[in-house]
Amino acid sequence: MKSDTKLPEPCGIQEDILKKYPSKVARKRSKSIVLNDPKTEQEIQANIRTVPGIITQRGCCYAGCKGVVLGPTRDIINLTHGPIGCGFYSWATRRNQTRPGPDGDNFMPYCFSTDMQDDNIVFGGEKKLREAIQEAYDIFHPKMIGIFATCPVGLIGDDIHAVAREMKEKLGINIFGFSCEGYKGVSQSAGHHIANNQIFKHVVGLDDTVKEGKFKINLLGEYNIGGDAFLIEDLFKRCGLTLISTYSGNSSVDHFANSHTADLNLIMCHRSINYVAKMMEKKFGIPWLKINFIGAEATAKSLRKIAQYFGDKELIKQVEKVIGEEMPAVLEARKDVEPRTRGKLAMIFVGGSRAHHYQYLFSEIGMKTVAAGYEFAHRDDYEGRKVLPQIKVDADSRNIEEVVVEKDPKRYRLRKTEQELDALKKKGMEISKYEGMMSEMEPNSVVIDDISQYETEKLIDKYKPAVFCAGIKEKYTVQKRGIPMKQLHSYDYGGPFAAFKGAINFYREMDRTVNTKVWRMIKAPWENEPEITATFVVE
Amino acid sequence: MKTAENLYTATRNSCKLCAPLGASLVLRGIEGAMPFLHGSQGCSTYIRRYLINHFKEPVDIASSNFSEKEAIFGGKQSLISGLENICKQYQPKLIGVATTCLTETIGDDVEMILREFFLKHKSERLPEIVHISTPSYIGTHMEGFHTAVLAVVSTIARKEKKLKQIGIFPGLVSSADIRYLKEIVSDFDLGPVILPDYSETLDGGPWEEYQKIQQGGTTVEQIASLGDSLGTIELGHSLETRKTASVFLEDNFSVPRFSLGLPIGIKLTDLFFNNLKKISGKEIPCKYQSARARLIDAYVDGHKYIFGKKVLVYGEEDLVIAVASFLFEIGAVPVFCATGEKTGTLKKVLPEIASAYGKEIIIREGYDFEQIGEESAKIGLDFMLGNSKGYYLARKMGIPLIRIGFPIHDRLGGQRILHLGYGGTQQLFDRILNAVIEKKQETSPVGYSYM
Numbered sequence: 001m002k003s004d005t006k007l008p009e010p011c012g013i014q015e016d017i018l019k020k021y022p023s024k025v026a027r028k029r030s031k032s033i034v035l036n037d038p039k040t041e042q043e044i045q046a047n048i049r050t051v052p053g054i055i056t057q058r059g060c061c062y063a064g065c066k067g068v069v070l071g072p073t074r075d076i077i078n079l080t081h082g083p084i085g086c087g088f089y090s091w092a093t094r095r096n097q098t099r100p101g102p103d104g105d106n107f108m109p110y111c112f113s114t115d116m117q118d119d120n121i122v123f124g125g126e127k128k129l130r131e132a133i134q135e136a137y138d139i140f141h142p143k144m145i146g147i148f149a150t151c152p153v154g155l156i157g158d159d160i161h162a163v164a165r166e167m168k169e170k171l172g173i174n175i176f177g178f179s180c181e182g183y184k185g186v187s188q189s190a191g192h193h194i195a196n197n198q199i200f201k202h203v204v205g206l207d208d209t210v211k212e213g214k215f216k217i218n219l220l221g222e223y224n225i226g227g228d229a230f231l232i233e234d235l236f237k238r239c240g241l242t243l244i245s246t247y248s249g250n251s252s253v254d255h256f257a258n259s260h261t262a263d264l265n266l267i268m269c270h271r272s273i274n275y276v277a278k279m280m281e282k283k284f285g286i287p288w289l290k291i292n293f294i295g296a297e298a299t300a301k302s303l304r305k306i307a308q309y310f311g312d313k314e315l316i317k318q319v320e321k322v323i324g325e326e327m328p329a330v331l332e333a334r335k336d337v338e339p340r341t342r343g344k345l346a347m348i349f350v351g352g353s354r355a356h357h358y359q360y361l362f363s364e365i366g367m368k369t370v371a372a373g374y375e376f377a378h379r380d381d382y383e384g385r386k387v388l389p390q391i392k393v394d395a396d397s398r399n400i401e402e403v404v405v406e407k408d409p410k411r412y413r414l415r416k417t418e419q420e421l422d423a424l425k426k427k428g429m430e431i432s433k434y435e436g437m438m439s440e441m442e443p444n445s446v447v448i449d450d451i452s453q454y455e456t457e458k459l460i461d462k463y464k465p466a467v468f469c470a471g472i473k474e475k476y477t478v479q480k481r482g483i484p485m486k487q488l489h490s491y492d493y494g495g496p497f498a499a500f501k502g503a504i505n506f507y508r509e510m511d512r513t514v515n516t517k518v519w520r521m522i523k524a525p526w527e528n529e530p531e532i533t534a535t536f537v538v539e
Numbered sequence: 540m541k542t543a544e545n546l547y548t549a550t551r552n553s554c555k556l557c558a559p560l561g562a563s564l565v566l567r568g569i570e571g572a573m574p575f576l577h578g579s580q581g582c583s584t585y586i587r588r589y590l591i592n593h594f595k596e597p598v599d600i601a602s603s604n605f606s607e608k609e610a611i612f613g614g615k616q617s618l619i620s621g622l623e624n625i626c627k628q629y630q631p632k633l634i635g636v637a638t639t640c641l642t643e644t645i646g647d648d649v650e651m652i653l654r655e656f657f658l659k660h661k662s663e664r665l666p667e668i669v670h671i672s673t674p675s676y677i678g679t680h681m682e683g684f685h686t687a688v689l690a691v692v693s694t695i696a697r698k699e700k701k702l703k704q705i706g707i708f709p710g711l712v713s714s715a716d717i718r719y720l721k722e723i724v725s726d727f728d729l730g731p732v733i734l735p736d737y738s739e740t741l742d743g744g745p746w747e748e749y750q751k752i753q754q755g756g757t758t759v760e761q762i763a764s765l766g767d768s769l770g771t772i773e774l775g776h777s778l779e780t781r782k783t784a785s786v787f788l789e790d791n792f793s794v795p796r797f798s799l800g801l802p803i804g805i806k807l808t809d810l811f812f813n814n815l816k817k818i819s820g821k822e823i824p825c826k827y828q829s830a831r832a833r834l835i836d837a838y839v840d841g842h843k844y845i846f847g848k849k850v851l852v853y854g855e856e857d858l859v860i861a862v863a864s865f866l867f868e869i870g871a872v873p874v875f876c877a878t879g880e881k882t883g884t885l886k887k888v889l890p891e892i893a894s895a896y897g898k899e900i901i902i903r904e905g906y907d908f909e910q911i912g913e914e915s916a917k918i919g920l921d922f923m924l925g926n927s928k929g930y931y932l933a934r935k936m937g938i939p940l941i942r943i944g945f946p947i948h949d950r951l952g953g954q955r956i957l958h959l960g961y962g963g964t965q966q967l968f969d970r971i972l973n974a975v976i977e978k979k980q981e982t983s984p985v986g987y988s989y990m
Contacts, residue, residue: 020627020628021627021628022623022624022627025624049606051624052601052602052604052617052620052624053575053601053602053603053620053621053622053623053624053625053628054624054628055583055601055602056580058580059580059581059584059585060579060580060581060582061581063584079549083674083675083676084555084556085556085557085558085559087553088553088555088556089556089585091552091553093588109931110909111551111553112549112550112551113553114549114550115549115550116676117676117677118674118676118677120676121640121644131548132548132549150640151578151579151639151641151644152641152644155641155644155645156644182578182579182580182582183578183606183607183609183610183641184607188581395606395607395608396606396607457749461749471588472588473587473591476591476595477599480743480750519745522745
């Protein structure tokens with residue numbers, strides 16, 4: 001992010017953080033803490049198992065699979081196979097919004113679980129799972145049922161995939177399982193991958209209908225928290241872009257089935273969904289662009305990039321028209337807010353893309369991101385996809401299936417010729433590429449992967465930021481220290497923050513957050529200097 | 540045979556949570572304690588976010604962060620290194636190691652691993668470490684809660700000398716409830732040892748400096764001294780037949796046990812105060828007698844609005860029973876009482892209470908919200924009482940939901956709802972009455988502002 005002033009020197013912060021750790025832990029953590037220098041190629045350790053006893057903010061494989069990727073799709077019955085906790089805790093907690101589809105199916109307000117009991121653990125839970133699927137079918141008649149395995153399922157050897165095949169045959173609807181037991185992988189990231197694989201294998205390509213539309217796109221990795229996707233959908237429509245499928249905010253399983261007919265994939269959250277994009281590219285020949293609709297400037301840039309990709313004059317004109325309609329209100333809001341936010345420091349520790357994207361919003365109101373990091377991302381999200389060949393596959397990643405994809409003999413279709421793509425690349429367009437977060441952060445910023453509660457405290461002590469962005473687990477610890485905190489998973493029950501209107505919401509939200517006067521009341525008047533007491537006595 | 544209660548195989552919108560959550564909550568009510576879940580990190584993350592959402596306070600829970608390797612070969616090393624890292628970073632006074640469905644299924648021998656840990660560090664000052672067995676495929680969050688209280692007490696409690704104190708095991712109540720219980724017991728000139736006591740840890744103010752583990756909670760020393768108490772009071776009808784901390788203290792240290800329902804409503808609160816009187820040998824302080832009198836006065840004032848109203852009560856069985864008993868007192872009828880628990884307590888206790896009022900009511904155990912909804916639709920209810928999870932049913936039926944218990948995540952202040960004693964009943968009564976009156980006023984064809 002460009003800015004005219006420099007960030008404070010990070011002198012000694014790394015040593016300061018590490019000195020409390022046992023030496024082995026300190027050695028391990030030191031590789032995940034980087035003082036950023038965008039001019040050099042720095043390596044950061046990421047996607048590495050959290051040390052036991054270090055309180056992490058990460059979730060599990062099941063959370064990434066059922067909660068994140070499949071959760072926002074309205075017409076799939078997500079059946080958790082396991083004891084009750086996992087289903088309960090992932091029940092409507094992510095604030096994904098949806099519109100009812102034409103058939104009215106919406107199972108998102110439900111939490112379906114086989115609620116395994118001790119006899120299921122001892123004697124196996126397949127019978128109960130089979131009955132539960134039958135029951136779900138009888139009551140709801142869904143077009144698809146997804147089965148999500150929790151920790152004990154893998155251990156007792158329930159074959160959810162066999163049950164799924166059997167019931168699929170019996171009921172004639174799409175049923176398949178996700179082996180997303182919580183102990184797999186190092187974080188929810190493993191669950192994203194498993195979800196991507198299974199959707200690709202069992203859903204994508206089931207419907208070959210080619211829809212009307214000159215410029216057909218998929219939006220990947222947008223989960224419609226707080227209504228973000230609604231705003232983006234509106235922009236697409238006004239620009240003349242036809243959205244085939246979103247993965248997976250405000251989505252239907254029918255959209256996934258048809259998504260291979262699109263001309264272009266757009267990736268919002270690279271971490272959670274790049275697998276689907278890669279597989280679609282290989283099997284169906286759809287290129288992908290990394291775009292970002294968080295931040296008004298970033299939104300405008302992304303829209304222009306899409307228009308440039310298609311290279312259609314009408315589309316380019318229409319995109320400019322839409323940007324022209326939206327920007328005046330954005331600039332007005334910025335002018336109002338910026339005097340009260342300029343120069344203030346922000347920290348963002350969240351997700352697999354938001355820690356990157358939200359830096360754009362902050363820079364638009366003159367705020368500087370002094371420290372950032374992801375909860376569950378990999379090195380390519382920090383350093384760019386160029387490091388992919390260097391990433392060593394460890395035991396935790398090896399267990400996640402890499403789906404072997406080949407060119408579909410009938411349906412593979414080059415969307416652009418090699419020459420056309422080269423011409424675009426020559427003009428500076430990055431196709432099927434992501435540069436990561438670190439190259440765009442300022443010198444002296446601190447980058448920390450999988451930050452712990454303790455490290456958060458150290459950072460806060462040093463920088464006293466104007467706002468700290470993370471999730472609900474960090475929220476109250478940060479606020480206890482008198483630092484305003486904004487949740488960027490659930491948006492603190494606000495939003496939307498995407499696109500132009502979302503940017504305006506965010507400016508106003510930050511103005512409120514960093515300028516609130518409530519912290520000034522922490523000290524009671526009787527805790528003040530003794531002279532004040534004396535004045536009272538004199539009076 | 541399929542009966543109403545086992546009509547369905549799957550659970551749709553569960554009315555219960557899992558055992559490790561209950562255990563974690565108990566540990567947050569012990570001073571300097573760190574809950575430690577032995578299993579996947581997802582359990583600790585999910586439970587943290589759920590507790591935090593209700594209490595709006597930090598909740599740190601450590602984990603042994605299982606990978607596939609540990610799931611296959613056992614989690615001994617992860618548990619030991621996890622405990623070492625927690626000791627070094629947080630210097631806790633107590634660590635509660637609660638198991639999860641993962642470690643229970645693979646059969647990790649936690650007791651043995653802990654012995655090894657102690658042996659390895661025998662020359663060091665170590666915190667108390669308590670093992671709590673909480674497989675989430677047995678019972679509910681309440682099972683985990685009571686198991687944790689018993690595990691902590693049976694590991695730590697001693698008997699040395701008689702102390703003028705009383706042990707209270709309140710069950711899952713709000714932070715405000717715990718504060719109020721402390722005040723009541725202190726007013727009888729008794730030292731209260733409440734386990735758990737998360738009145739400060741889960742409802743506190745800003746910090747001057749970073750607190751690795753939030754201040755507040757019952758101290759390990761206080762828990763150790765429970766064997767010296769004049770008596771213990773445990774709250775909740777379900778505890779009567781359980782092996783509880785109170786039973787343990789009575790069996791091992793001859794501390795008299797008083798097992799009562801949650802003090803909600805006049806009758807159950809009278810019982811609670813009578814027991815305090817018995818244990819302390821002191822008269823009931825004036826301020827509580829006045830509070831009781833005011834409550835009776837309010838019952839009279841409100842009777843015409845509430846009489847005969849049909850109510851759904853759902854949630855933890857102990858809360859449901861106490862609230863139902865209170866509703867009968869004020870002339871409302873808890874026609875439908877449901878819980879996700881399956882201990883048989885509801886069916887044992889409620890019919891007796893109902894028949895004292897000449898009423899028959901529907902009692903359901905092991906129910907989920909969809910079952911509650913289906914059956915409610917047939918009844919014609921006036922309002923309902925329970926946690927936020929039932930809101931969608933209230934919306935569907937167009938009736939008021941008066942929020943009580945846990946979890947409350949669609950209103951602020953769930954941790955400050957007072958349910959217990961004359962004071963708590965008074966607040967509950969006023970909230971219920973006003974919800975009924977508001978509903979009538981809002982749906983009235985004429986606007987009125989005076990009644």
